[in-house]
Amino acid sequence: MARILAEISRTFGEYLLLPNLTDERCTPGNIDLSAPLVRHRVGELAPIRVATPLVSAIMGAVSSVELAIALAQAGGISFIHQNQPISEQAGMVAAVKRHKAGFRHNDVNIKPSATLDEADTLFKRTGSDVIVVTDDGNPSGTFLGLITTQDFNFIRHRRDEVVDSRMRTARELVTGAEGMSLAEANSLLWDSRQDVLPVVSADGRVTALVHRRDEALHHKFSNETVDAAKRFRVGAGVNTHDYLERIPALVEAGADVLCLDSSDGYSVWQQNVLAFVRKEYGDAVRIGAGNVVDGRGFRFLADAGADFVKVGIGGGSICITRDQKGIGRGQASALAEVVAERDAYAEETGMYVPLCSDGGIIHDSHMAIALAFGADFLMLGRYFARFDESPTNKVKLAGQVVKEYWGEGSSRARNVARYGQGKDLAFEEGVDGYVPYAGSLYDNVTVTLAKLRSTMISCGAISLRQFHDTARLVQVSQQTFVQNSEEVQRNERPTVA
Numbered sequence: 001m002a003r004i005l006a007e008i009s010r011t012f013g014e015y016l017l018l019p020n021l022t023d024e025r026c027t028p029g030n031i032d033l034s035a036p037l038v039r040h041r042v043g044e045l046a047p048i049r050v051a052t053p054l055v056s057a058i059m060g061a062v063s064s065v066e067l068a069i070a071l072a073q074a075g076g077i078s079f080i081h082q083n084q085p086i087s088e089q090a091g092m093v094a095a096v097k098r099h100k101a102g103f104r105h106n107d108v109n110i111k112p113s114a115t116l117d118e119a120d121t122l123f124k125r126t127g128s129d130v131i132v133v134t135d136d137g138n139p140s141g142t143f144l145g146l147i148t149t150q151d152f153n154f155i156r157h158r159r160d161e162v163v164d165s166r167m168r169t170a171r172e173l174v175t176g177a178e179g180m181s182l183a184e185a186n187s188l189l190w191d192s193r194q195d196v197l198p199v200v201s202a203d204g205r206v207t208a209l210v211h212r213r214d215e216a217l218h219h220k221f222s223n224e225t226v227d228a229a230k231r232f233r234v235g236a237g238v239n240t241h242d243y244l245e246r247i248p249a250l251v252e253a254g255a256d257v258l259c260l261d262s263s264d265g266y267s268v269w270q271q272n273v274l275a276f277v278r279k280e281y282g283d284a285v286r287i288g289a290g291n292v293v294d295g296r297g298f299r300f301l302a303d304a305g306a307d308f309v310k311v312g313i314g315g316g317s318i319c320i321t322r323d324q325k326g327i328g329r330g331q332a333s334a335l336a337e338v339v340a341e342r343d344a345y346a347e348e349t350g351m352y353v354p355l356c357s358d359g360g361i362i363h364d365s366h367m368a369i370a371l372a373f374g375a376d377f378l379m380l381g382r383y384f385a386r387f388d389e390s391p392t393n394k395v396k397l398a399g400q401v402v403k404e405y406w407g408e409g410s411s412r413a414r415n416v417a418r419y420g421q422g423k424d425l426a427f428e429e430g431v432d433g434y435v436p437y438a439g440s441l442y443d444n445v446t447v448t449l450a451k452l453r454s455t456m457i458s459c460g461a462i463s464l465r466q467f468h469d470t471a472r473l474v475q476v477s478q479q480t481f482v483q484n485s486e487e488v489q490r491n492e493r494p495t496v497a
């Protein structure tokens, strides 16, 4: 007979934290948000850690090269998605590893004969405020000039005027030479009073762009996620189908950590992949597994050698797995059980296997709740999809600026590339939609982390470890929320900055 668990399945929104004593140690500057990413002996430090406990979802609509770089700068890490041909995924990983801090890729280009209207569309679509003009409109073309959002507007200029008429030409601009250091590039930027310095190769191609604002950002984010050679760290998703080819290609491309990407990790398929990695690479290659929602699933993957375990089935914002397959569990309940198992496992074996809570973060406060429940770090899709750095189009919908966001189980993701897995999409498990555009990753992560620190201060915890150990959560009634929100009508006027 099927078993029915006594406990009700609960989500983050059903809990609040109680304050603990806040003492002199509890200041924003003292709060340590660093977290282990991979398994390690209890009492030792994990070989890979993050200063910011946020990772971006293994999704085509989320983890681009640009987002991976921005998130590593902000102290987290991205997982490049695996729902694409192996060579393309490996290429994205290699691009992140090649990127030198401060030197941005030249990926937004236009021909001089294009119209200002086309340039305007490109600005809006990419969120970039500078376009490199090349003879053929490709990054590999000959550098002719730059056009920025400052160079025209449609009060003064006609939409059908050509880019050539408004761009600043290569001859007018100060440029850097390939191989120069970032310090040299930044000095040149100041001397030239330009906002952007194109770095040009001997054969006249733009190999990188150095932005003035990145220097300030670099000073703001001192906790970048970098490897021993100071290159940004990046993760990559893998699957249980083509791992014999995909994993070696990703390792070769320089991926710092891999993660099995599946709705259901409690399978011999994942056990086989983990065995393959250990046999082939020992501990030199790190790989997380999942997703699971209970203690059994966790122990199975921990025993199979997973470096971290990802928790969450059906809780994502684009998820319809619960409707389609009737499988899943409220994220809070899932975490509570898996955290208990992680701690029991550490006690028994001396091995700490970190937990990643994946999906279902709707408000920033849910991050604090998930961490209080005992998650080591959080994987987010919708949160990052809203930012400039995510790879999807920015569009206007009913007067609101939004960005596209779709699930990996949606027909859109699968149609893009199920690349010869030979399976027809029998049913969809994800939504294809939009999320409100929210600006830059840096600005948003800064605010999110400030809130998280503030919560931890109220709870008297200066590290995540301490937060796990001392947080006190209460379950709240529906009435608690109704009570707060109904009495005052929201002032919808824009707030004064």
Ligand SMILES: NC(=O)C1=CN([C@@H]2O[C@H](COP(=O)(O)OP(=O)(O)OC[C@H]3O[C@@H](n4cnc5c(N)ncnc54)[C@H](O)[C@@H]3O)[C@@H](O)[C@H]2O)C=CC1
Binding pocket: 058, 239, 240, 241, 261, 262, 263, 264, 267, 269, 291, 312, 313, 314, 315, 316, 319, 321, 358, 359, 407, 408, 409, 429, 430
């Ligand atoms: N976290 C969540 O709740 C959900 C996530 N997703 C996302 O959608 C994408 C697809 O997920 P899934 O459909 O779970 O993909 P999957 O590839 O893990 O599983 C698809 C099917 O293939 C089977 N399978 C896997 N490896 C096999 C092997 N080696 N031999 C034979 N059969 C094998 C599985 O049992 C399953 O029936 C992922 O990106 C995932 O993250 C989708 C639904 C829910």
Ligand SMILES: O=c1[nH]c(=O)c2[nH+]cn([C@@H]3O[C@H](COP(=O)(O)O)[C@@H](O)[C@H]3O)c2[nH]1
Binding pocket: 057, 058, 059, 312, 314, 315, 316, 317, 318, 319, 320, 321, 322, 358, 359, 360, 361, 379, 380, 381, 382, 383, 406, 407, 408, 409, 410, 429, 430, 431
């Ligand atoms: O049911 C699903 N159908 C899908 O198509 C799908 N795509 C991604 N995911 C999972 O959702 C997580 C991101 O969730 P959030 O947007 O809530 O952060 C991701 O990290 C995944 O675990 C999916 N789940």
Ligand SMILES: [K+]
Binding pocket: 264, 265, 266, 267
């Ligand atoms: K299973």
